[in-house]
């Protein structure tokens with residue numbers, strides 16, 4: 001079956017997971033062209049079977065080259081210990097929404113590890129969703145959409161993955177089932193600290209505001225720390241430099257001199273926050 005046909009079937013079977021981003025009504029019609037709501041708002045399915053639900057252009061700095069490097073790094077297992085920590089808490093058949101899913105590697109790995117529920121990944125970057133659609137596994141669906149106008153149905157999801165991506169707690173609470181959980185990953189102070197030191201001297205990451213905000217919304221939450229070191233090769237170091245927003249503030253000359261002397265190891269340190 002072609003990707004667009006698979007996506008049409010997926011939409012027919014799971015239409016309640018989505019809603020029209022314009023009028024917030026349910027979608028009523030599905031064809032291999034796309035979906036339509038009762039008020040005739042129509043959204044297109046792309047060739048790769050992805051659905052475009054943005055109201056206006058939403059490209060950002062997460063472009064194809066950056067996201068391809070992120071995918072190459074993710075393929076080495078760079079983020080697996082974080083995802084393994086999430087797997088310890090998440091029900092096996094959870095219906096998942098991956099917010100700001102980027103190039104889609106996280107949903108792919110979680111599926112390989114046995115998560116068998118329906119999965120939707122969305123991102124505001126078209127390039128991200130193009131790359132994500134190259135991951136091929138059952139029960140996943142990818143759309144270009146904006147968290148601020150989220151086109152997802154009410155009380156449909158058991159779990160929201162919010163990994164290094166922006167949050168909108170009012171929206172999270174609307175789309176989650178009553179027992180649903182948010183799995184939020186935020187960098188800790190030492191996240192990629194060796195890279196920060198090389199680029200900017202001693203600049204630690206400040207996550208206090210983000211963590212405090214989560215705890216304000218979900219006072220009873222679980223807060224775990226996941227910390228590990230990753231050995232780097234020349235290639236993995238380059239992918240790391242290319243994929244992280246951390247290097248966006250650096251000059252080309254700084255990046256060149258960084259790549260001339262690759263780091264041998266890097267610290268990954270994050271907070272995993274889960275509401276209860």
Ligand SMILES: C[S@@+](CC[C@H](N)C(=O)[O-])C[C@H]1O[C@@H](n2cnc3c(N)ncnc32)[C@H](O)[C@@H]1O
Nearest residue numbers: 062100101102123124125146147148163164165
């Ligand atoms: C640091 S990346 C993380 C991507 C992925 N979760 C990962 O861990 O590899 C942040 C992502 O959030 C996406 N994003 C930013 N604002 C968004 C919005 N309003 N709606 C949806 N996605 C958004 C970006 O396009 C980007 O792909």
Ligand SMILES: [Zn+2]
Nearest residue numbers: 020023037041
């Ligand atoms: Zn509509």
